[in-house]
Amino acid sequence: MASSSAARGGPRSLPRLFTRGTLALVLGVYTIYQLGPFLWLATMSLRTTAEISAAPYAWPKPMHFEQFRTAWVDSDFATYFWNSALVVVSAVAVVTLIGAAAAHALARYRFRGNRIIYGILFSSIIFPPQITLISLYQILVDYNLYNSLFGLSLVYISLQLPLTVYLLEGFFARIPQDLFDAAKMDGYGDLEIFWRIVLPVGMPAIATTLILNFIQLWNEFLFAVVLITDPDKRTLPIGIRAFMGDHFQDIGMIATGVMISVIPVIIVYVFFSEKLIRGMTAGAIK
């Protein structure tokens, strides 16, 4: 691509150079626009509020790494972090397993109602969350699951189920049928086929779904804020917001708390950027 446009340089190379320069400038500015706020946040997380109010855009010097310790220990961010981790990891594990099982059945077996079940599951992706939010609140109160991390996990499982089934069904349907026929001939039962063929062969897609579900639930706010009020059970997004409500002026500490919530996502992104981008966009391309 690059070579074809460069090869045609010739007499027009000066204006072309100018265009290229403008393009580079625009893209540079745009990159600052997209990345700058986050880097600014990163610098603020290492500075005290006093330093920030003196000069909001200075480099952290000295770097106050102890801010992270303070946020973690004294400002309860450790609690929020582990609550988030517990809820999200358990919900993602369960939703991936039951989603994969459902996706396998829908992709592989012919039975009456197959497409109807798929359609019903799929269409709930467009539902506005409020349609279930108010009733889920009532239901969880009825069953004593309100204000409990277990209840929140259950809700999270239901939130991510349609997307999980949708993504995995698409992938599982492309696994060649020959593989299943051969397995059947070797005497594999239906469950064995799922366990020993679909899951290993589908690992790339399952990994993508895992990462995608992790990010979306890690960032989830609406259901957490409605279903959790106990300070000890807050997840990170609502913990940060509550902290911000109480300490509106303490910008340095808020920035540190925000960084604590972002770091796991960034770590996942550094290692799995391609998988993640593919997963997040899988629904839109086809």
Next chain:
Amino acid sequence: MPDAPTLTTDSGKARAFPRATLADPRRATRLVLAIFLGPGLLVYCGLTAYPAFRTIYDSFFTIEGLDATFVGLANYRDLMGDETFWVAVRNTFVWSFVAPVLDVATGLLLALALYAGVPFARFLRVAWFTPVLLSYVVVAILWMWIYNYDWGVLNVLLRAVGLGDLASSWLGDPKLALGAVIVTHAWKWAGFNMVVCLAAIHSLPKEVLEAADLDNCGWGAKLRYIIIPLLRPTLLSLYILSFIGKMKVFDLVWIMTQGGPLWATETVSTYVYKRAFNWNTFDLGYPSAIATVWFLVVCVSVIILNRVLGSRERLEY
């Protein structure tokens, strides 16, 4: 797709084995299907379908604590006369119809820039995608600081270039607040649209683009006559996707402005939340009615958009 017939020689072979429980490997007993589909359907029925129906049912009641009084269509009648609701609808519609155009256009332009072969394209793609991964809480807090009147980046820059008069309280002014929140939302999602467009451009037939190059077709013409028409299905599905996202928008608004100032950024989602959990009205029936109406509006809008925009493509989430 899974419906493809597989009655090839394999099934003949399978029949030769008496041990094979079923002749057609694409069939399974009810028990097996129940084991695979059961948990998923249980979760779906218990935590999505049942709550959705219950919300619709509740919308005909006034619900205070454990007391539910049947009120018929009274909630819906009140809703028609509820000015705040209509302001919220207006804001959400403005956001949902206008912003996606910007989103898709930016996404396409960015993707084209990367496709044209700028240096560091791989890095830029990953960098631009980063905001998509940040939670709304993080994005909202960041942008509240960016919009801060005294030391926010925006006003600092404006003052630095001598446009200090334009410095405003971006989230505090009813005329500017909605725009400010929309920009923030667009900032978060630009990378998503870019990546989807880029993937779609890369999957375009190479011959067509090369033929255009041979004909000395300029970028403008190439874009107008080749790339955009070929990308039409992708762009439309991005538009609808973006539309759906905006019809649901809650977190960002709730954290940045709580729907204020003076309802300027109120969306239907924030209004439902306020009526259900934030105001001391203690009635869950009325917000259920709003949620029901909005549920229908979203579904109908998506169906209409799908029809009007003529996309034959399956609607993706």
